[in-house]
Structure formats: C-alpha cells, structure tokens
Amino acid sequence: MKSSFEFQPANPFSTERIAPSNVAYRFSHTAGATNPQKIDAHLEGLLSKLRETQRGVIVGPHGTGKSTLLHTFLPKLQRTFPTVAFHHVNSDPTLGFRGRWKERFAASKRIRNEIGNLRPEGLLIVDGWEQLARFSRWHIARAADGRKMTLLVTAHHRLPGWTAIHETQPTPKLIRSLANDLLDDSPFELKKQIDDDLKKRALTPATNVRELWFELYDFVEDTKR
Numbered sequence: 001m002k003s004s005f006e007f008q009p010a011n012p013f014s015t016e017r018i019a020p021s022n023v024a025y026r027f028s029h030t031a032g033a034t035n036p037q038k039i040d041a042h043l044e045g046l047l048s049k050l051r052e053t054q055r056g057v058i059v060g061p062h063g064t065g066k067s068t069l070l071h072t073f074l075p076k077l078q079r080t081f082p083t084v085a086f087h088h089v090n091s092d093p094t095l096g097f098r099g100r101w102k103e104r105f106a107a108s109k110r111i112r113n114e115i116g117n118l119r120p121e122g123l124l125i126v127d128g129w130e131q132l133a134r135f136s137r138w139h140i141a142r143a144a145d146g147r148k149m150t151l152l153v154t155a156h157h158r159l160p161g162w163t164a165i166h167e168t169q170p171t172p173k174l175i176r177s178l179a180n181d182l183l184d185d186s187p188f189e190l191k192k193q194i195d196d197d198l199k200k201r202a203l204t205p206a207t208n209v210r211e212l213w214f215e216l217y218d219f220v221e222d223t224k225r
Contacts (some may be wrong), residue, residue: 012182013217018210020067026181029173034181043076046165051080053163054145056152057129060168063210066154067127069166074125081123081150085114089128100131108136115143122149129153169205172198178209179216190223 016022026033027042050056058066067088078084089107090100111126118124124144129137144151158164170178176198183191194216201212 011217011220012184012186013213013220017182018213020071023068023071023178023182025065025069025072026174026178029171029177033177039072040076043073046073047076047080049163049165050150050152054148054150055141055159055162056150056165057159057162058152058154058166058168059156059158059164060154061156061206061208063208063212064168064170064206065209066168069168070125070127070152070154077123077125077152081121083119083122084125085111085118085122086125087111087114087127089126089131104131104133104136108132108140111140112136112143115140115147115149118147118149120147120149122147124149124151126151126153129155129159130157170203170207170209171205172203175203175207175209175212182213190220193223194219 010017024034024039027039032038058069060066070086074084074086087107087110090103111124111132115124124140126132126140132140141151152165153159153162176195179194179198180191183194197216197219
C-alpha cells in the first residue's frame with residue numbers, strides 16, 4: 001500500500017504557496033485568528049495608527065511576516081486612501097553586490113518618479129525601506145511630505161521620527177499555527193511529522209520563518225522519495 005505522502009497534491013511550502021500575496025497574515029496562534037472579521041479588526045487598529053501619522057513603519061527581523069502583513073493590509077488601504085502605490089525593493093542575495101546596488105538605484109528612481117504622479121494625501125508603500133540608500137530615503141520622504149502623502153514602510157529596526165504601527169514577532173505557537181494553515185489539505189501523517197519537527201526546534205520571535213519554510217519544503221520532498 002502506498003504511503004499517504006504519495007498522494008500529496010503539491011508541496012505546501014512551495015514558493016507559490018508561501019508568497020506574501022497568497023498567505024493571510026496571522027496576528028495570533030489561536031484557532032479563531034484566521035476569521036476574516038478578527039483580521040479586519042486588527043487591520044482597523046493599524047489603520048487608525050497610520051492615519052494619525054504621515055510616517056508609519058512595520059518593524060521586524062528578516063522573514064517574520066512584514067511583507068505578508070502589507071499584502072493582507074493592502075485592500076483596506078486601497079479603500080481608504082485616494083491613491084496607493086506599492087513598491088518592493090528586492091534584496092535577493094543571489095543578485096550579488098553589484099546586482100543589489102543596481103536594484104536599489106532603479107527602485108529609488110521608480111519611487112521618486114511615481115511620487116509626482118500620485119494624488120496629494122495618497123499613500124506610498126515601500127517594502128524594504130532600509131535597502132534604499134540613505135540619501136534616497138531622505139529624498140523620497142521629503143518629496144512625500146511636500147505632497148502631504150503618507151508613507152508606510154517595512155524595516156528591521158524602529159526608525160527615529162516614525163510611528164511603529166506593528167512589530168512582527170512570531171512565537172513558537174504562532175509558527176506552528178502558520179505551518180498548520182499551509183498543511184490544511186495535507187495527510188495527517190505529514191502534519192504530525194512537521195509539528196513534531198517544529199516542537200524540537202529552538203524557535204524564537206526572531207526566527208526567519210521564510211527560511212524555515214524552505215527547510216520544510218525539502219523535508220516534504222524527502223518524504224516523497
């Protein structure tokens with residue numbers, strides 16, 4: 001008889017499945033945390049903080065859900081602000097130093113050009129603010145202020161003069177809940193093995209969840225052999 005692993009339709013930790021645009025941000029590990037109304041209530045709280053300031057930041061270590069939160073938040077932001085522009089600054093280490101420098105320069109140019117096309121009092125989102133050069137950040141913030149625009153960015157640390165509207169801190173229970181969400185259509189055997197594996201790991205609020213998913217992707221592939 002074949003193992004139930006062989007009937008796994010697709011790897012639940014594939015790049016497509018874990019992409020920030022395909023995963024709803026979890027604010028809690030509790031069972032009801034994925035309820036759309038509860039998620040919306042959390043987002044309303046973040047929106048209230050953001051509307052009180054012109055510079056908001058989502059803070060957290062690498063791979064802890066900042067981009068995922070932005071994508072979950074985006075529809076509400078688009079309904080709230082007259083115009084919304086979203087920019088992601090690629091920090092892929094495989095690009096190499098020269099490649100990353102070119103990407104940062106190109107991203108800065110794209111953002112500065114778009115500010116001039118946005119309506120006053122709109123919203124500019126930059127995912128990966130710290131990847132931009134210091135002068136570029138100063139120039140973009142100054143241009144946004146001049147058009148009375150709100151800036152929402154992601155960063156690894158708090159920024160002086162900015163309001164931290166949320167800090168991503170995935171607890172061990174939250175990480176296990178996130179994995180369980182991804183494994184929703186998977187065989188019970190696989191769910192148990194993944195959960196047992198996660199219980200053995202030294203998970204902390206600084207755990208790079210994105211890298212963890214890559215490791216679990218390999219784990220799932222190994223079970224198919």
